[in-house]
Amino acid sequence: MNVNAMAPDRRGFLKCMSWAGSAMLWTVAAGVPRSRLITEAEAAGGDFTFAQVSDSHIGFDKPVNTNVTATFQDALRQVAMAPARPAFLIHTGDLTHLSKPGEFDTVSQLLGGTGLRSFTVPGEHDVLEENGRSYLNRYGKETRGDGWYSFDVGGVHFIGLVNVVNLQGGGLGNLGNEQLEWLERDVAHLGASTPIVVFAHIPLWMVAEDWGWGTADGARALSYLKRFGSVTVLNGHIHQVMQKVEGQVTFHTARSTAFPQGTPGQAKGPGPVAVPPGALKAYLGTTRVTLVRSDAALAIVDHTLAE
């Protein structure tokens, strides 16, 4: 497997350090042009770790993966058995496939079974009924608007954004003015040294415009975060790992726990991709993020379910 070459830019620095099995290990030293190898053991020594799962699509039953519940369970088991037990879990949307109550019930049951607190944002598959009411009834209690919110853990400010509601003809994800104004106020009081983690379903950066893999007003959201020394943006939606560093902002998308999707520039469309028998788990996976306080960096490690 090839490691994507990522050139360091002037202010940020990122380097793919190694591959362990199919997991990629890398460190981000935001604003500080240095990097180091982080092993699992070192990552476990950080102040805290949290895990990201995405795109579980509970309810999907097509031949690509006829048992998405089982692969989601595998992912959650992998997270729960991690060397550094995560402080909590983030699910970056498409919890369900069709927003059906039974699908949401299964998701809640499985997330609850981990014993970890979980934080979610909706994907477009979670807001198919009544403008997302069935999602908000379950996960919207301490949120605003369509389900956005923020919280603080260990000195890191976490922001969950919703970019899947009222999608317009422009073809991209959309945050909307109300949410953007809230975001501007939400971070106004924070010092520039506060590490920021933003999570939302559709990538906030432009991955593939002709497939709708981007957020129309994502740049405005990021403009409010420019002054911060470390910003990590975690997304789902595209069912594959992609990364980019721009200034102090690190963008990262997670694998799905359900099925892989096409690669921009290679596949004809963004739909599910069938993989050889037995190979599915190499295309599914989870992400763990560790705060390393010593240099204010976040280490992000992806794991496939095949590990």
Added chain:
Amino acid sequence: MIIPDRLSRMGRRALLSMSLKAMLSGSAIWIACHGSGRSSAAARITIDNFAFSPAMVTVAPGTEVTWRNDDDIPHSIVLTDGSDRSKALDTNDTFSHRFDKPGQYAYICGLHPHMHGDIVVR
């Protein structure tokens, strides 16, 4: 609404008798006779690989247009003038809308709004 195969076959026969003009335009149009004996027009659009096919359809006023999702992923139909929208259509689900007034009607998929198409009624 589910389109029965019988209607589909009738539609194919009727397609043969369509005017040359309509055939040249490339539109997939059905002229189907219903049990009541009253004639009405119908057009069909499929959703495949995140695209509407055909992406532009020209129909006569009063035509019922039916979309069918052939993808593994759900899609929806949202008329951008706000006059109608479907629920999420899972694989093989259909949605129909009758266009009575002349004009051009744009629509998108509510889940994947980079998918778009047009219905021209004249």
